[in-house]
Amino acid sequence: MELHEENSFKIRSYQSALNSLERGDQDLMDLSEDELQKIPGVGKSILEAILSLKETETFPALEELLEKTPSGVLEILQIKGLGPKKVKVLWQEIGITSTHELMEACQSGKVAKTKGFGEKTQQTIIENLEFKASNEGKWLYADVEATILTLTKELEVLYQGSEIAIVADFARKMEIISSAEWLIGMESLFGGKEKLKNWKTITWDMSASGPFAWRGKVNDLDLMVTVHFCSKKEFLWKKILLSSSPAFLGELITEKENVGDLLNKKDYSSEEEFFKNHKLEFIPVEMREGFGEVALAKEHKIGVLLEDSDLKGILHNHSTYSDGKHSLKQMAEYCRDLGYEYLGISDHSRTAFYAGGLEVERIIKQHQEIDELNKELAPFKIFKGIESDILPDGSLDYPDDVLESFDFIVSSIHSILNMDIKKATNRLLTAIENPYTTILGHPTGRLLLRRAGYPIDHKTIIDACAKNKVVIEINANPWRLDLDWRWVRYAMDQGVMLSINPDAHEMDGYSDMKYGVLTGRKGGLTKDMTLNALSREEVDSYFSKRKASIKSKSK
Ligand SMILES: [Zn+2]
Ligand SMILES: [Zn+2]
Numbered sequence: 001m002e003l004h005e006e007n008s009f010k011i012r013s014y015q016s017a018l019n020s021l022e023r024g025d026q027d028l029m030d031l032s033e034d035e036l037q038k039i040p041g042v043g044k045s046i047l048e049a050i051l052s053l054k055e056t057e058t059f060p061a062l063e064e065l066l067e068k069t070p071s072g073v074l075e076i077l078q079i080k081g082l083g084p085k086k087v088k089v090l091w092q093e094i095g096i097t098s099t100h101e102l103m104e105a106c107q108s109g110k111v112a113k114t115k116g117f118g119e120k121t122q123q124t125i126i127e128n129l130e131f132k133a134s135n136e137g138k139w140l141y142a143d144v145e146a147t148i149l150t151l152t153k154e155l156e157v158l159y160q161g162s163e164i165a166i167v168a169d170f171a172r173k174m175e176i177i178s179s180a181e182w183l184i185g186m187e188s189l190f191g192g193k194e195k196l197k198n199w200k201t202i203t204w205d206m207s208a209s210g211p212f213a214w215r216g217k218v219n220d221l222d223l224m225v226t227v228h229f230c231s232k233k234e235f236l237w238k239k240i241l242l243s244s245s246p247a248f249l250g251e252l253i254t255e256k257e258n259v260g261d262l263l264n265k266k267d268y269s270s271e272e273e274f275f276k277n278h279k280l281e282f283i284p285v286e287m288r289e290g291f292g293e294v295a296l297a298k299e300h301k302i303g304v305l306l307e308d309s310d311l312k313g314i315l316h317n318h319s320t321y322s323d324g325k326h327s328l329k330q331m332a333e334y335c336r337d338l339g340y341e342y343l344g345i346s347d348h349s350r351t352a353f354y355a356g357g358l359e360v361e362r363i364i365k366q367h368q369e370i371d372e373l374n375k376e377l378a379p380f381k382i383f384k385g386i387e388s389d390i391l392p393d394g395s396l397d398y399p400d401d402v403l404e405s406f407d408f409i410v411s412s413i414h415s416i417l418n419m420d421i422k423k424a425t426n427r428l429l430t431a432i433e434n435p436y437t438t439i440l441g442h443p444t445g446r447l448l449l450r451r452a453g454y455p456i457d458h459k460t461i462i463d464a465c466a467k468n469k470v471v472i473e474i475n476a477n478p479w480r481l482d483l484d485w486r487w488v489r490y491a492m493d494q495g496v497m498l499s500i501n502p503d504a505h506e507m508d509g510y511s512d513m514k515y516g517v518l519t520g521r522k523g524g525l526t527k528d529m530t531l532n533a534l535s536r537e538e539v540d541s542y543f544s545k546r547k548a549s550i551k552s553k554s555k
Contacts, residue, residue, distance in 0.1 A: 002084035003077070003091075004065060017041035023325070029054060072098030079128050080451065081121075089116060103129050135449045137222050138178045141170070142478035142515055144223060148180045151201065151218070155182055155227070158195050162186045163235045167228070167242035173286040173518045175448060175481045179224035183242055185235030193229055237266050240274070247290020253278050259294065286522045291486065296524070303526045306500075308517050310527040312535050314510055315344030316387065316410050316441065316473060316501035321366050322347035323355040325506035328366065328382070332373055334507040336380040341536040345370070346385035346410045349397035355414075358386070360402055367405065381536055383407040383543065387441060392416050394430025396437070403436040404550075407543045410473065410501070412441030413454070421455040428456060432464045435550040438543070439499055439531070440465060442475040442482040450479065458487050466494035469546070471531045473501045476516025477509075488523025499531035 001011045020041040021028065028036070028050060036042055036050055045061075052059035066074075073091050076082060076099060082090075090096045094114060096105055102125065105111050112122040148170055155164055163185035169177050186192050189211075196204065196214050202225050204216035213228045230238045240263055241249070249260035268274040275282050280297040284305060287293050296302050318324035319331050326334075328345060335343040347366070348357040358366065363386070370382045387410045388396045388403075396403060396411060403409060411431045419427065431437055443461060444453025465472055472491055475482045483491070483498065491498060500516035502509050520530070527533045534542060 001065065003073070003088050004068060005088075013041070013043065014046065017043070017046045070097040072096075072101070075099050076102055079125065079132065081124055081128060086116065086121075089114060099129060099132070131452070137224060138176050138449060139223060140448055140478045141173065141175055141177055141518070142512075144170075144177050144180065147218065147221065147223070148177075151180060151225075152182065154199065154201060155184070158199055159184055159186070159192070162192075163232060165235075165239045165243075167239060168226075171243040171285055172245065172288060173522055175478075175485070175519065177223075179226055180218070181226040181228065181242065183228045183230065183235070183239050185230055185232045185238075187232055189229060189231050196227060234266075236268075236270070237263060240271060243285050244288040245290050248288040248293065249290075251290055251292075251294040253280070253294055284521070286518070287524060289522070291489070302524065305521045306517055306525045306527050306530055306533065308514055310530065310533045311340070311500060311513060311517070313340050313342035313344065313532050313539060314502060314504070314513065315383070315385070315408070315439065315499055315532055316346050316475075317343060317504045317509070318347050318387075319345055319366075321345075321356070321358060321362060322352070323505060328369055329373060330507060331504070332377060332380070332382050335510065336377060338510060341379075342381045342383060342539060344383040344385045344408060346387040346408075348414075349386050349388040351389040351391065351397050352387075352414055357389070357397075360398070363402065363405065379536065381540070383539070385410060385438075387412055388437075389414050390427060390431040392427065394427045394434075396431065396434055400436070404547075406436075407547075408438040409436050410439045410441040411437040413445055417445055417454050419454045421457060424454040425457045425460055428461055429464050432461070432468050432470050435468075437468075437470050438546060439471045439473050439501070441473050441501075442480050442503070443472060444482050444484070446482050447479045448481065453482065459490070462487065462491045462494055462496055465491070465496045471497045471499050473499050474516045474519050474525075476500055476502045476512045476514075476519070478512060478515050481515065481519045485519045485523035488520060488525050492525065492529045497529050497531045498525055501532075 001014065020039055033047070033051065036047055049059040049061065073087060076087050076090065076096070077084065090102065090111070094105055094110060096102050106122050106126045109122070111117050111125060112119045148166065152164070152166060165183045166181070167183045168179065168181035170180060193214065201219055202216045203219055204214055208215040212230070213226055215224070215226050217223065218225055228238065228242060241260070244259070250258050252258050253262055262278060263274065268277055272282060275297065280294065281300045281302045283293050283297050283302060314335055317331055319326065319328040321328065324331070324347070331345065332343050348355040350357045350359050367384055370384055374382055384406050385408045386406050388398065390411050390413045391397065396409070411434070413427065428440070428443065432440060444456055446453030462472070472483050480503070488498065498520060500513055500520060502512040502516065504510050504512070531539070
């Protein structure tokens, strides 16, 4: 509507209806007409739109607007930093109707010369377009997980009696998946492949396929698919090969032979046996990346990786006190009902005004409510926390006497993300050296496939966390998975503990914990290095000791 300069009153009425609809936690599809009408902001035309959406998955006003808008312009609207006003100028004044044309106009300098844009905006558009192009066909693990598991079931029906395994990136639980791959082991390599033609979910690309693999794309989804074939006899060998990264296969086991060479001897009848034969500790699939796993396995340093069931509590969560969807009580009861022993609430701090950051009076009120709930819900315990913004100079968001009132503090950067590596690292270092920081939140601020994080010197940051006994979070939100798994081992080696934090903004958000566990496991995380694998009593005394050490230092 903004793109087409519709009446601003009308635009605002849609916006306010949307805001109030998003605040509720009920599924619109379950509400009756009467109930819908009671929602603030839902007037006659919005009600009609919702009713039409229920029936037809669209509504006339939307269809009208879509008809008037080239699909390329809609794509341009998705680019970060380009609001409807700017997109309108690009479209109607320079005639740009696709991302391809936009890139050309940027490269020729035309965009910079357009009123309201300039060199800097043009450069940002180029970077965002390049970022977008490099992510084409790529998916977050969590976003394709259900699809890949469903496809696996379909394959199993199609190939009953054959051996089937998910291989490649998904088998290794990569944070980003660019192709779904399976291996099918059949009695004989001849015959049977043609059955894939009956798999209607996939459009095959025969020119890219061969005798050992068929390639195609999932219908209606920009996801590549490969089905590999082998005989049952070769299944185990091929499965390990296709599930490992090339770098892992290249790691030397003996002086002259690497993993791939020794696998090719096919003198083992299980994965376990292969590792045992070469005096290696078992290396779980998700770790087979080529980051020195063989050397670790030789010294038996892999250990038992963290499991979902090891986690005893959930730290770093938001409630309606800031930008969460559910109340403190709802968040706590649901956490308890899931079987956890404690919850750490850490709403946003006051500088994050856009996210309802807490002024000091609200903190006092929240602490009173927590005290009452803790009596009611005992032995379950809510720990008083805050997600303190790390201000541009690295300081935390409240004076010391307020910071002192929390059990724990997650310190995170949320604004002014445009920093070079030196600036970003120093900003984090100041926060890490602040004795009130318990946990460093999402260290790079990245949003996978959406924006790169600010650059940081990981080693310096992790070393400082070790020195100041700061825990680093593995933010379990599938968009973040930050700390990156590639740094988990280094952190553990320096004695830094990690915490699997869902950063839940609603009750359902707790289910993201599993993606944090996957990330931790990929990095080799064990239970004893995980903060929230501690029991309620243990974490309680951990927080108390840390607070006591601040007091003794300041005296
Ligand atoms: Zn945050
Ligand atoms: Zn948060």
